[in-house]
Amino acid sequence: MARRSQGTKLHLAVLCLVVSCHAIGLSDLMERASQRSDQLPVLGMFSFSLDSHFPPMGRVMMPRPSMCHTSSLQTPKDKEQALRVSENELISLARSLLLAWNDPLLLLSSEAPTLPHPSNGDISSKIRELQDYSKSLGDGLDILVNKMGPSSQYISSIPFKGGDLGNDKTSRLINFHFLMSCFRRDSHKIDSFLKVLRCRATKMRPETC
Amino acid sequence: MMWRDVGVTLILSLILPVVAQGARHTPPGKPKLTSCRSPDKETFTCWWEAGSDGGRPTTYSLFYHKENSETVYECPDYHTAGANSCFFNKNETSIWVNYNITVVATNALGNNFSDPVDVDVVYIVQPHTPENVTVGVLEDEDGPFLRVSWEPPRKADTRSGWITLIYELRVKLEEAEEWEEHRAGQQKMFNNFSLHSGGVYMVQVRCKPDHGFWSEWSTASYVKVPDYIPRERSMWILIAVFSAFIFLILTWIITLNRSSVKHCLLPPVPGPKIKGFDQQLLKKGKPEEVFNSLVVQSFPPRSTDYEDLLVEYLEVYVNEKQELMPEGKDLRDVGCLESKSQSDNDSGRGSCDSHTLLMEKCGGVESKDESSYEEPELLQGQAGSWERLERGDSQVVDTPDSSDARVKTWPLVFSPSIHGSSDNHHYGTLEMPKQHSTSEITYSVPDHLFPTSTSFPHHHHPEYRDSLGEYSEYRHSRSPSTGVLYHWEAQHHPQAHSNFNIRNLERQKEATGFGLPPSRSMEYVEVQKVNQNQLVLKPLSSHGRGPSQVQFGRAVVDYSKVNGVNNDNVLLLQRQREMAEAGQYCDYREKEGAEAERYPTQQQGKTTKDGPVATQLQESTCLTTSGYVDTVPTMPTF
Numbered sequence: 001m002a003r004r005s006q007g008t009k010l011h012l013a014v015l016c017l018v019v020s021c022h023a024i025g026l027s028d029l030m031e032r033a034s035q036r037s038d039q040l041p042v043l044g045m046f047s048f049s050l051d052s053h054f055p056p057m058g059r060v061m062m063p064r065p066s067m068c069h070t071s072s073l074q075t076p077k078d079k080e081q082a083l084r085v086s087e088n089e090l091i092s093l094a095r096s097l098l099l100a101w102n103d104p105l106l107l108l109s110s111e112a113p114t115l116p117h118p119s120n121g122d123i124s125s126k127i128r129e130l131q132d133y134s135k136s137l138g139d140g141l142d143i144l145v146n147k148m149g150p151s152s153q154y155i156s157s158i159p160f161k162g163g164d165l166g167n168d169k170t171s172r173l174i175n176f177h178f179l180m181s182c183f184r185r186d187s188h189k190i191d192s193f194l195k196v197l198r199c200r201a202t203k204m205r206p207e208t209c
Numbered sequence: 210m211m212w213r214d215v216g217v218t219l220i221l222s223l224i225l226p227v228v229a230q231g232a233r234h235t236p237p238g239k240p241k242l243t244s245c246r247s248p249d250k251e252t253f254t255c256w257w258e259a260g261s262d263g264g265r266p267t268t269y270s271l272f273y274h275k276e277n278s279e280t281v282y283e284c285p286d287y288h289t290a291g292a293n294s295c296f297f298n299k300n301e302t303s304i305w306v307n308y309n310i311t312v313v314a315t316n317a318l319g320n321n322f323s324d325p326v327d328v329d330v331v332y333i334v335q336p337h338t339p340e341n342v343t344v345g346v347l348e349d350e351d352g353p354f355l356r357v358s359w360e361p362p363r364k365a366d367t368r369s370g371w372i373t374l375i376y377e378l379r380v381k382l383e384e385a386e387e388w389e390e391h392r393a394g395q396q397k398m399f400n401n402f403s404l405h406s407g408g409v410y411m412v413q414v415r416c417k418p419d420h421g422f423w424s425e426w427s428t429a430s431y432v433k434v435p436d437y438i439p440r441e442r443s444m445w446i447l448i449a450v451f452s453a454f455i456f457l458i459l460t461w462i463i464t465l466n467r468s469s470v471k472h473c474l475l476p477p478v479p480g481p482k483i484k485g486f487d488q489q490l491l492k493k494g495k496p497e498e499v500f501n502s503l504v505v506q507s508f509p510p511r512s513t514d515y516e517d518l519l520v521e522y523l524e525v526y527v528n529e530k531q532e533l534m535p536e537g538k539d540l541r542d543v544g545c546l547e548s549k550s551q552s553d554n555d556s557g558r559g560s561c562d563s564h565t566l567l568m569e570k571c572g573g574v575e576s577k578d579e580s581s582y583e584e585p586e587l588l589q590g591q592a593g594s595w596e597r598l599e600r601g602d603s604q605v606v607d608t609p610d611s612s613d614a615r616v617k618t619w620p621l622v623f624s625p626s627i628h629g630s631s632d633n634h635h636y637g638t639l640e641m642p643k644q645h646s647t648s649e650i651t652y653s654v655p656d657h658l659f660p661t662s663t664s665f666p667h668h669h670h671p672e673y674r675d676s677l678g679e680y681s682e683y684r685h686s687r688s689p690s691t692g693v694l695y696h697w698e699a700q701h702h703p704q705a706h707s708n709f710n711i712r713n714l715e716r717q718k719e720a721t722g723f724g725l726p727p728s729r730s731m732e733y734v735e736v737q738k739v740n741q742n743q744l745v746l747k748p749l750s751s752h753g754r755g756p757s758q759v760q761f762g763r764a765v766v767d768y769s770k771v772n773g774v775n776n777d778n779v780l781l782l783q784r785q786r787e788m789a790e791a792g793q794y795c796d797y798r799e800k801e802g803a804e805a806e807r808y809p810t811q812q813q814g815k816t817t818k819d820g821p822v823a824t825q826l827q828e829s830t831c832l833t834t835s836g837y838v839d840t841v842p843t844m845p846t847f
Contacts, residue, residue, distance in 0.1 A: 041420050065307050066276045077303045079251050079371050188331050188420065189305055192371070195419075199370025 029144050030198040036137045037094075037194045040187030043130050044180060063175075068182035069160050070100050075189055087197055088152035094193045095141050097186045098134055100158035104179055105131050107162065115176060116169045130183075137190075235263035236319025240293075240312040242326045246335045249364040250372055250418070251299050253330050254290040257312040257323065265316035271295040276307035276327075304330045334421035336374060337362035339397075339414045344432040346404070353434060355380065355401035359414045362424070374416045377423075383409040383431070407436045 065071075075093055076082035085093075109131060112124035145152045165175040238260020247253035259269060271284035284295035295310075308330070312323040339359040347356050357378055365372045373395065379388040380401055393399045393414075404410070410433075413426040463470055 038419055064276055071277075075305065077306060078299070079304070079366070079369075080299075082371070083369055185305055185329065185331070191419070192331075195373055196370040199368070 026144070026147050027198070027201050029140065029147065030194065030201050033137060033140045033144060034191065034194040034198045036133060036140065037187070037191040039133055040130070040137070041184055041191060043126060043133065044184035044187045063178045065181060065185065067178075068185070069104070069162065070097060070158050070182065070186050073097065073100070073156055073158055082192065082196060085193075087200060088148065088154075090193045090197045091141065091145055091148060091152045092154045092156070094190045094197075095138070095145070096156040096158060097190050098138050098141065099155060100160065101134060101183055101186060103160040104162065104183070105134060107160075107164070108176065108179060111165050111172070111176065116173060234265045234316065234318045235261075237261065237263045237265075237267040237314035237316045237321045239321045240269055240314045240323040242310060242312055242323055245310070245326070245328045245333050246422070247302070247330050247333050248335060248337050248362065249366060250304060250330060250334050251364075251366070252297055252302050253328070253333060254294055254296045255284075255310055255328070256290070256294045259293060260314060260321065262314075263316050263318055265318060267314050267316040269293060269312055269314050271310060271312045273308050273310040275303065276309065302330055306330070332420070334372070334418045336365045336372070336416055336418060336421070336424045338424045338427040339376060339416050340427075342412065342414050342427050342430050344410070344412045344430045346432060346434050347400075351402070353404055353406070355404060355410060355412070355432065355434075356398065357401065357412050357414065357430075358398040359427070360397060361416065365416075365418075373419045375419065376414060376416045378412060378414040379426070380410055380412050383411055388413075404434045406434055409433045 073093070073096060075097075076085050082090075105127065109124065109127040112120055112127050114120070115123060117123060162175075162179070165172040165179075240257045240259050242255055242257045245253055245255035255271065257269065257271070259267065269287075271287075272281050273284070274281045282301075285298065285301055286296040287294065289296040306329065308328040309325050310328055311325045314321045314323075340362055341360040342357065343359070344355060344357050346353050348354075357380075359376070359378075361367050361374050365374060367374055375395055376393040376397065376399075377390060378393055378399055379390040381388045382405060389401075391399060391401070409431055411429045411431055413429050415424045415426045417423045
């Protein structure tokens with residue numbers, strides 16, 4: 001409901017820009033983007049409510065988070081670093097991360113229905129919702145970079161090499177869980193970057209930050 | 210020796226467990242990391258709980274390593290956050306990095322590792338409580354409200370956007386049990402309305418990062434809402450003052466117009482006013498004078514007074530013997546007349562045929578030539594134009610002297626309300642009957658001229674009976690020699706029927722046997738034909754209601770004024786101009802005999818018991834106005 005309205009807002013923003021309408025300012029776009037990105041981690045959290053069904057052994061054999069395919073992307077590690085990053089880079093990072101997850105989400109959505117989990121139906125719908133949000137956010141960010149200038153349009157390409165989740169039940173579950181954890185973190189990163197960006201862009205309304 | 214050994218062994222065996230008990234040491238129990246929290250997403254603290262210490266002093270140490278490296282670090286700060294805690298400062302805190310933390314409990318005998326915990330700082334953010342919570346009561350037009358404001362916790366860096374906090378507050382009256390919670394979003398101020406005056410409120414605030422944990426509630430802030438007069442009460446006071454003001458104004462207005470209000474509310478009872486009544490005289494105690502003064506010289510009205518009123522009328526003279534026109538004063542004559550009415554079909558008009566019209570008077574009735582002439586006098590006076598018909602031969606009914614026979618055309622008097630319904634309007638228009646209830650003669654009076662005064666002497670109340678059949682009795686005394694006696698029964702008509710009414714009344718009183726319906730309106734009799742000495746009046750009813758009604762409806766006047774008599778045989782009728790249809794006078798002659806057969810046969814057929822005796826009157830197309838010889842039957846022919 002709220003998410004969809006935000007999606008529509010972004011779509012409207014897109015339309016507006018297409019027809020050279022400058023009614024929506026940068027700050028508004030940022031606001032909406034950050035609102036949208038705010039939802040990503042929430043959505044990403046759902047899988048962790050299903051922890052009970054994951055085999056305990058999975059913890060040991062769980063791949064390390066450093067094995068996320070997006071770990072190759074250099075991102076700020078703390079607040080000082082993050083605040084030192086330029087806006088262009090921030091937006092670039094956000095977009096790169098977002099783009100990096102298009103393929104994995106596709107994989108997850110295709111694997112979810114057959115996942116050996118009692119609530120794979122819920123999982124499947126959540127994955128689809130995630131995809132929608134990612135798509136709309138990506139579109140909004142594209143509009144944003146058009147306003148920000150060409151130097152902000154650089155996107156790092158992060159390939160995803162994971163073919164499938166595995167063959168046996170356990171490994172599939174574990175890999176699924178692992179991918180979702182990677183996504184959750186990256187969604188947090190995107191959200192933080194955009195919010196920092198928003199605060200920097202809206203200098204006239206410091207109370208929002 | 211042996212005994213010494215046993216003793217030592219015994220003692221040792223007793224002491225040893227005790228000693229051993231105290232000296233049992235085990236490696237410490239397994240510690241457990243309870244929680245790690247970061248208040249600002251820049252530092253974080255972890256707490257653990259110790260297991261059993263194993264009897265030895267145990268030390269705890271925390272080791273961690275980050276996800277990407279295997280380098281194990283130890284907690285840099287064990288003290289800042291209290292016992293069994295580890296505080297990671299900014300330099301050591303990385304975000305979006307998994308920390309694998311393990312606590313080790315160590316004592317002399319060994320150590321014990323806790324289970325490792327993976328911690329990512331970004332997921333464990335729980336800020337401190339908001340600070341500087343201020344609560345105040347403010348006023349606006351709707352009333353007092355509570356304004357709460359606060360600041361983010363000092364450590365949280367919201368200005369750079371590193372942390373985004375959303376706030377929540379809760380309010381309750383001090384004595385209340387349940388809190389009222391409100392989300393404040395990212396704003397740092399909140400207004401709460403609908404307060405209880407005079408109460409003490411408690412307010413608390415807390416916050417949460419966009420993805421994290423809620424902080425603790427801030428310490429309660431108390432605020433007292435001052436007593437205030439509720440707006441409703443002040444409004445009522447205003448209303449009361451306003452209405453009192455209005456009331457005062459109204460009272461003042463009424464006082465000013467005292468008299469007129471009094472007049473309106475308590476209308477004065479009209480006192481009797483008798484013209485000429487002199488109260489002073491009465492006071493003086495001379496009633497005779499008082500009453501004498503009441504005598505009005507002008508009463509009864511003289512004929513001269515009415516000259517202007519009446520237009521024309523037939524004046525019928527009654528010979529002495531036959532008082533066709535009863536004296537006004539002698540109402541009984543009317544009754545008598547009625548009884549003795551000749552058979553004559555009067556068409557209710559009281560056809561002014563003098564002789565025939567006039568009713569025969571009872572025996573008691575003297576020939577009242579004079580009196581009978583009074584009427585004509587009156588009539589004349591009223592109408593102003595008397596027409597006198599003189600007949601050569603006197604009717605039996607009428608004056609014996611034919612020569613004296615006069616027919617007074619009466620102005621239309623009788624209302625043509627044949628139906629028996631008192632048609633006021635009709636009367637009004639006709640006005641005749643009421644006013645002139647001259648005996649047998651209907652006065653034809655112009656409507657407007659017809660005075661409503663009942664002063665008209667009821668001397669002669671010709672009885673005209675509506676021969677329409679309404680009346681049970683139709684009297685017509687018919688005598689070939691005598692005139693036609695017209696019975697004309699006047700319908701009971703209030704007021705206007707002065708004459709006739711009276712007659713009716715009289716009739717009713719005296720001649721109940723007549724069976725005349727009291728409420729009969731006046732009907733006029735139609736002149737059917739004129740005999741030599743008679744004027745045959747045809748009852749109106751005979752020709753049915755319809756036409757008569759029609760006649761009445763249209764033509765106010767069904768009567769035709771008799772202009773004169775020709776050759777003693779012809780009745781010259783004059784048409785009244787009041788006629789609706791006929792606006793002009795036209796003279797028409799009546800011819801006696803067959804010539805004047807103008808009456809529609811149907812009419813004849815409908816005649817009542819007594820058919821028309823005399824020759825029918827022939828009428829021209831012109832119809833006269835009221836008060837004249839009824840030409841109703843002829844009307845349809847027109």
